[in-house]
Amino acid sequence: MSNNGSLSYPEELKQQFIETNDLNYRDGTIVTAADIWKYMTEEAPKKFPYAFEFGRNNNYLLSEDVEYFSGIKAGYLTLSLKDFLINAHKKGTPLVHVIGGQIMDAYYAAGGIAFRTALVGQAVRSPHDGANLRKVALYAQELEEKGKRAYSYELCGPALRMRGTIDEGLVPIDLLAPFNCIRCSDMARMVESYRDKFPNISLDCPIVDYENKEWAVDYLSSQLHTLTKKVSDLSGKKITDNDVLKEIKLENKARKLARDIYDIWWSAKVPPTNSVDIGEVSQLATDFRGDPLAAIGVLEETKEEIKERVKHSIKGKGLVDDPIRLYVSGMGAGNRRRIDRMGGLLVGADQGWNAISVNVKESGDPYENLANGMLSLPLEQPIERRAELAVEQVKKSKADGVVVTIAWGCNYSSAVVRILADTIKERTGVPTVIFETTPGVEGAEQIENRTESFIEMLKLRVN
Amino acid sequence: MVLDTLKKIEEAIQERPKELEEAKKRGEKVVGWLGYNIPEEIIHALGLIPVRLGTGGDDRLVEVGARYISTKNCVFTRETVGLFAENKDPYIQKSDLVAVDTTCIQMYIAVEVIKYYFKINPLVLGVPRNFYLPDGQEYFNKELEFFTHKLEDFSGNKLDTNRLAGSIKLYNGIRKAIKELYKYQAADKSPIKWREVFDVVHSGFYLDREKYLSLLKELLKELKEKHGLPVIGSLNGDARIFLSGSIIPPKDTKLINIIEEVGGRIVGDDLWSGLTPSLNVNIKDPSIKGIADAYVNRIPHASQPYILNVNTDRRLNNLKQLVHESKGQGVIYHTLRFCDPYTFNANETGAVLKKDSIPLLEIHTEYSGSDFEAIRTRVGAFVELIKNKNILEVET
Numbered sequence: 108m109s110n111n112g113s114l115s116y117p118e119e120l121k122q123q124f125i126e127t128n129d130l131n132y133r134d135g136t137i138v139t140a141a142d143i144w145k146y147m148t149e150e151a152p153k154k155f156p157y158a159f160e161f162g163r164n165n166n167y168l169l170s171e172d173v174e175y176f177s178g179i180k181a182g183y184l185t186l187s188l189k190d191f192l193i194n195a196h197k198k199g200t201p202l203v204h205v206i207g208g209q210i211m212d213a214y215y216a217a218g219g220i221a222f223r224t225a226l227v228g229q230a231v232r233s234p235h236d237g238a239n240l241r242k243v244a245l246y247a248q249e250l251e252e253k254g255k256r257a258y259s260y261e262l263c264g265p266a267l268r269m270r271g272t273i274d275e276g277l278v279p280i281d282l283l284a285p286f287n288c289i290r291c292s293d294m295a296r297m298v299e300s301y302r303d304k305f306p307n308i309s310l311d312c313p314i315v316d317y318e319n320k321e322w323a324v325d326y327l328s329s330q331l332h333t334l335t336k337k338v339s340d341l342s343g344k345k346i347t348d349n350d351v352l353k354e355i356k357l358e359n360k361a362r363k364l365a366r367d368i369y370d371i372w373w374s375a376k377v378p379p380t381n382s383v384d385i386g387e388v389s390q391l392a393t394d395f396r397g398d399p400l401a402a403i404g405v406l407e408e409t410k411e412e413i414k415e416r417v418k419h420s421i422k423g424k425g426l427v428d429d430p431i432r433l434y435v436s437g438m439g440a441g442n443r444r445r446i447d448r449m450g451g452l453l454v455g456a457d458q459g460w461n462a463i464s465v466n467v468k469e470s471g472d473p474y475e476n477l478a479n480g481m482l483s484l485p486l487e488q489p490i491e492r493r494a495e496l497a498v499e500q501v502k503k504s505k506a507d508g509v510v511v512t513i514a515w516g517c518n519y520s521s522a523v524v525r526i527l528a529d530t531i532k533e534r535t536g537v538p539t540v541i542f543e544t545t546p547g548v549e550g551a552e553q554i555e556n557r558t559e560s561f562i563e564m565l566k567l568r569v570n
Numbered sequence: 571m572v573l574d575t576l577k578k579i580e581e582a583i584q585e586r587p588k589e590l591e592e593a594k595k596r597g598e599k600v601v602g603w604l605g606y607n608i609p610e611e612i613i614h615a616l617g618l619i620p621v622r623l624g625t626g627g628d629d630r631l632v633e634v635g636a637r638y639i640s641t642k643n644c645v646f647t648r649e650t651v652g653l654f655a656e657n658k659d660p661y662i663q664k665s666d667l668v669a670v671d672t673t674c675i676q677m678y679i680a681v682e683v684i685k686y687y688f689k690i691n692p693l694v695l696g697v698p699r700n701f702y703l704p705d706g707q708e709y710f711n712k713e714l715e716f717f718t719h720k721l722e723d724f725s726g727n728k729l730d731t732n733r734l735a736g737s738i739k740l741y742n743g744i745r746k747a748i749k750e751l752y753k754y755q756a757a758d759k760s761p762i763k764w765r766e767v768f769d770v771v772h773s774g775f776y777l778d779r780e781k782y783l784s785l786l787k788e789l790l791k792e793l794k795e796k797h798g799l800p801v802i803g804s805l806n807g808d809a810r811i812f813l814s815g816s817i818i819p820p821k822d823t824k825l826i827n828i829i830e831e832v833g834g835r836i837v838g839d840d841l842w843s844g845l846t847p848s849l850n851v852n853i854k855d856p857s858i859k860g861i862a863d864a865y866v867n868r869i870p871h872a873s874q875p876y877i878l879n880v881n882t883d884r885r886l887n888n889l890k891q892l893v894h895e896s897k898g899q900g901v902i903y904h905t906l907r908f909c910d911p912y913t914f915n916a917n918e919t920g921a922v923l924k925k926d927s928i929p930l931l932e933i934h935t936e937y938s939g940s941d942f943e944a945i946r947t948r949v950g951a952f953v954e955l956i957k958n959k960n961i962l963e964v965e966t
Contacts, residue, residue, distance in 0.1 A: 259913045287699045287875065292675050295699060295875040296914040302877045309877045311699040313709060314672055322712035323696070329705045490682045513640055518908060521642035522679040526686050543642070 114159040116148050116173050127176050128408055130183075133400040134198070143183045151186045154236040157243045158186060164551045165240050166442040167232060170383040172424035175416075177409040178384040184396035184405065188222075188230035189278060191397055195220055196279040201341035204269065206285035206294045208393065208461045209312075210480055214284070215399055216354035216473075217335040218342030224265040224272065226394045231277045250275065258300065263516035264438075264545070266293035273301065281306065281341055284334060288312035290486045290519045308337055315489065317482040327478035335474075351473035357399055358467070364406040365392030365463040369455065371413050373504050378430065379416035381423035382443035382453035389459030426452060431565045433558075434504055434537075436497045436527050437512035437520050438544055441554035449555075451562045454504040457497050461486045464496070490523045494530035501535050508565045510558065513543040538565065573796075575789035576766060579773050582785065586776050587660035593619060594664060599725060602665030604650065604681060606673040606842050606871045607697050609861045611853070612718050613669075614779060615737040616725040621661045622775035623668070624650050626822030629937045631656065639683050644909040645937045646817055647680040654684045661776060667724055669717075671695040674873045674911070693720050701866050701874050711862040718858055735856035740779055745848040747786035748774075750800075752845050754793050756810075756837040756896040757800035761793060764836040765826055768844055772820040802897050807964070809956035812898030813839040814889055814919070815932075816909040825904055825933060825945065832950040833957070838896035840889050842871055849888065872911035886922050893928055899956045901930045902949065929955070 116124075125141040132138070152159045158169050169182045196202050203214050207223040214221035232243040250271035254262055257270060273280060283305050287295040289312070298307050310330050317323040339346040368388050372379060388409060395402035415421075422428075425444065430452035433440065440446065443453055467480035481487065485496040501509055511528045513521045521543075528539040540561045544554055590600055601613050602623040613620040624646065625631075632645050635652030653659045668690050670681040681692045696713040698706035722728055748771060755764045770789065774782050793800075811834040818825065818841055829836055840846050846869050853864040869888045870876060876883050893901060901923055905913040913934065920930040931952045933945055 258917065259910070261908055261910060261913060289672075289675060289679075292873070292910055293914075296910055299875040299877050300914065300918065303880050307877050309700055309875060311706065313696050313698065314678075315694045315696050320696075320712070320716065322709055326698070326705055326709040330700070490679070491686060513642060516642070516908075518643055518676050518910060519679065521640035521908075522647075522676065522683060524640060525638055526683060 112161050113152065113156070114161065114169055114171060114173075115152070116144070116179065120173060121148075124176055124179070127180075128404060130180065130401045130404050132398050134195075138183075138401075143180060146187065147179055147183055151183075155186055155232075155238070157232060157238055157240040158182070160240045162240050163445070164442065165444075166551060167229075167240065167243065168444060170381060170424070171444070172381055172384055175380060175384055175412065175424070177405055177412050178380070178387065180405045180408065181384075181387040181391055181396075184391070184398075184401060185229055188226070188396055192220065192222065192230075192278045195397070196281070199343065201281040201338055202279055203282045203284050203338060204272070204280050206288070206291060207265065208290075208458055208484070208486055209286045209288075210358065210462050210465060210467065210477070210484070211394065211399075212354045212358045212467065212480075213331050213335050213351065213474075213477055214338055215358070215395075216351040217338035217346050218344030219282070219338040220397050221394070222278070222397060223394050224269040226390075226396070227272045227278055228265075228268045231272075234275060234277060258296075261516045263293045263514055265291075266297050266516070269294070269297050273305065282337065283307040284310060284337070286310045286312045286481065288487050289314045292518060293516065308334055310334060312481055312487055314487065323482060324475060324478045327481060328472070328474040331474045331477050348473050351477070352469060354399075355467045355473060355476060356469050357403070358395075359469065361392040361395065361399055361403050361406060362463045362466065364403065364410055365389055368406065368410050368413055369460075369504075371410070371417055373454065375417040377417075377420045377422045378426055378452055378454075379413050379421060379423055381425045381447050382451075383447075384423060386443055386453060386456070386459065389456070389463050393459070393462040431562045431569065432505055432507045433562070434497075434501050434506035434509045435512065436509060436531070437524065438514040438517075440510040440512060440544070441558050442551055445555055446558060446562075449559045449562050450566065451558070454506055455500050457485065457493070457500060460496070460500060490526050491530070493523070494527050497527060497531055498534045501531055501537055506537055507569055508561055509537055509539045510561065511539055511541045513541065515543060515545045538568065573762060573766075573789065573792055575785060575792050576762075576770070578788070579770060579777075579785050582777055582781065583773050586778075587664065589778065590619065590621075590660070590664045594666075599666040600661075600664050601667045601669055601721070602661055603669040604677055605669075605671035605695075606847070606873075607671040607865050608669055608695060609714070609865055610779070611734065611737040611741050611861055612714075612721060612729065612858070614740070615729060615734040616721050616727050618721065618725050620779070621665065623653075623659075623661055623665065624819050625653065625659065626817070626819035627824060627937050628652075628821065629939070632937050638687050639680060642908055643676055643680070644816070644906045646819060646906060646909070647676045649937065650677070651680050651683055654688045654690070657688075667691075667693060669693045669695065671697050673697045673871045676909075693717065693724075697874070698866070699875055701870060702876065702878065707863065707866050710866045711859050714862040714865075715858050729858070731856050738853050738856055738861075740783060742851075742853070743783050744774060744779065744786065745851060747783065747790060748845065748848040750790055751786070751793075752838060752896075753800040753802075754790075754797065756802050757797070758803050758806065759797075760800070761797045764838065765830070768818075768826075768839070771844055775820065802895075805897060805899075805960060807957065807960050808835040809833060809953040809960070810835055810837045810897055810899045811953070811956075812837060812893045812896060812901045813841060813844070813904060814901050815841070815904035815916075816906040816912040817841060817843045818904060819843050822937065824937070824939070824942065825902070825935065825949075828942070828946050828949050829902065829953070832946060832953045834949065834953040837898055838892050840869075840885075840892050845892070846888070850884075872915055880918070880922065886919065889919070890923065890926060890928075893923070894926075898928070899959070900952060901928055902952070903930050903932045905932060905934045907934060907936050
């Protein structure tokens with residue numbers, strides 16, 4: 108699989124791969140497994156060398172588990188996303204910039220495509236094809252610098268990426284419509300900063316004890332009506348309640364698939380995938396890489412593949428025997444591949460789990476259902492309730508240690524980390540560590556030093 | 571010239587903790603609050619004693635708070651957590667209930683931190699980010715109804731319309747007096763400095779509100795007797811500085827000291843710990859809805875994002891109007907590190923003011939003294955530029 112220091116997919120796997128399922132997109136496009144193989148072995152390595160480049164700090168490298176086919180397909184959805192979005196936009200599909208971790212049903216029901224800032228970050232690491240790791244790292248730094256000059260040194264990574272996406276024109280955008288919620292104030296500021304330059308909607312996700320406040324549900328429900336109206340005006344798609352209910356059903360399917368996959372994965376004695384591949388599951392079921400139908404196809408294959416691996420005790424590529432299991436509360440704890448190399452394994456993350464945790468009611472008033480769904484997301488809860496979810500997941504995932512992260516510039520994560528760490532430690536007995544993360548490749552070394560030290564300490568404890 | 575009433579206010583402040591202690595012995599309850607949109611009228615009308623909490627400028631307390639909340643949160647929230655951790659502030663000690671609104675998300679989360687570590691049970695008032703839309707206003711109305719019912723349970727009293735009308739009248743009187751005081755401090759040869767008025771506003775966070783209004787009226791009378799009506803005419807060569815941006819709470823005097831030391835004259839502010847809470851509060855009827863509508867429609871806090879046209883932004887328009895009325899010649903825009911709402915808006919605010927030829931200097935700081943000299947250099951240069959401009963204008 109290694110060719111001149113780059114990841115490649117062995118020819119001997121081709122036949123087996125092309126016998127797997129096609130990808131069906133919601134516009135009727137079918138991408139065969141053979142098309143995907145060709146793209147991932149011929150086109151993508153030329154367009155995105157960084158995604159194939161072996162390198163100590165390469166957080167963008169695709170999974171090395173070349174025999175895990177659904178992982179290759181997930182990689183395809185990511186690398187082909189920019190072209191997919193541009194083509195969709197040309198066909199009149201409105202592209203809506205949103206915040207990560209929220210449910211996307213309303214946007215898709217109205218005929219739009221919702222994409223989060225970090226997804227653009229993953230899909231468009233350089234405005235030009237052919238960029239290697241160094242180039243994408245420099246470009247990320249350039250975006251960061253421009254954003255900080257334009258707004259503030261204290262802007263968080265996703266907000267910097269949002270600014271870059273818009274100002275650099277990385278992908279076309281028709282509407283800015285992220286949820287304004289407790290866990291993020293920077294996004295609201297960013298939307299405000301584009302108020303006279305871009306169509307926008309502010310979706311206020313109210314906080315505090317929504318179960319006892321039906322007016323909070325009414326407020327959000329009404330805003331969801333406005334949102335779908337706005338997106339359907341842009342898409343030209345007339346939308347009925349039934350359309351929204353159908354979309355909820357579809358996206359519930361993705362969310363349930365992801366939850367099932369995690370349950371199977373957590374139940375395994377031998378971890379069936381590495382940290383890179385399991386991390387993709389929650390992301391696929393949250394942002395769908397722009398197409399819920401295609402994402403569901405990949406998730407269905409993922410579930411079957413993981414079941415098979417669990418049945419035959421197949422270990423994910425790149426893992427040591429009995430790795431130290433880390434759970435992450437907050438944004439990522441660094442290069443997932445390197446964590447595996449350090450003898451660790453990322454078994455879950457509450458940010459990834461946030462949107463997949465909800466099962467939206469599929470009958471009745473769809474807007475009210477979506478509002479209830481949004482308001483029930485763990486990350487939108489008062490912090491002690493969010494901590495409850497983390498405790499439950501730490502237990503389920505049999506984590507040996509928990510990394511609680513502060514994303515640079517994020518007022519929310521910086522305020523809540525101590526409570527999260529203390530609650531988890533108190534309720535599970537599992538050791539925790541808090542550290543700050545910065546976006547991009549340049550800060551990787553610090554993050555990974557800390558992670559490695561933590562893993563070393565946990566090894567002594569576990570053994 | 572020392573104003574007699576200022577001395578009286580200072581004495582009243584010294585006495586206030588003892589007064590609260592006695593009130594508590596009589597069975598009265600104190601509601602300490604944090605935020606921007608808590609309507610004191612309702613607290614007062616229910617027979618509760620409102621006290622606005624939070625101080626600034628103490629680096630040691632910031633460090634105490636940082637044991638529970640990170641250094642990536644603004645110093646005001648860290649110091650607030652530090653105040654609760656230490657529990658020596660008389661007003662925190664005497665608060666029977668802590669109320670917070672969600673205008674500033676950091677402050678709301680800081681209260682969650684305080685709740686978790688120091689076992690208080692806060693009462694939270696949700697504030698809409700879409701405050702300019704009917705749906706947002708309806709949400710706030712319902713939130714305020716809920717908040718009021720909780721306060722009724724806490725006080726053991728039902729909200730009475732007549733009492734509420736009385737409280738509204740009292741607070742309208744306070745707001746009117748504060749607005750009048752601001753005119754005096756900006757006037758020619760004024761007998762009262764902005765700094766003194768700012769301290770008087772902060773006294774109102776703690777004092778019995780009836781007594782406070784009576785002192786404000788007395789102060790205004792004294793000013794009128796000694797000075798006449800306030801007139802802003804000749805600039806007298808002063809470098810007239812207007813203060814804007816992040817909160818400057820009681821006890822945070824670093825920037826104020828620097829501006830005065832380098833010869834600047836502060837003539838106004840739009841701070842949420844200064845004049846702004848007294849502006850545009852038009853309560854049309856003595857009811858929860860009347861108050862909700864008035865609060866949601868007053869000058870918004872920068873934490874409330876406004877995504878419509880910049881020309882209709884009430885916060886920016888208010889700033890421009892106040893600068894104009896006070897004849898401010900330059901704006902010092904104070905931002906606390908990690909106070910995103912004000913920091914992120916600094917460039918835009920500067921651009922808006924530039925259209926009216928008002929220069930803006932952003933001072934980004936914390937409560938530590940390590941940047942004192944750097945700030946002094948920058949503020950000094952800014953004040954000199956304004957003074958030079960004045961000289962040039964006189965010469966031409």
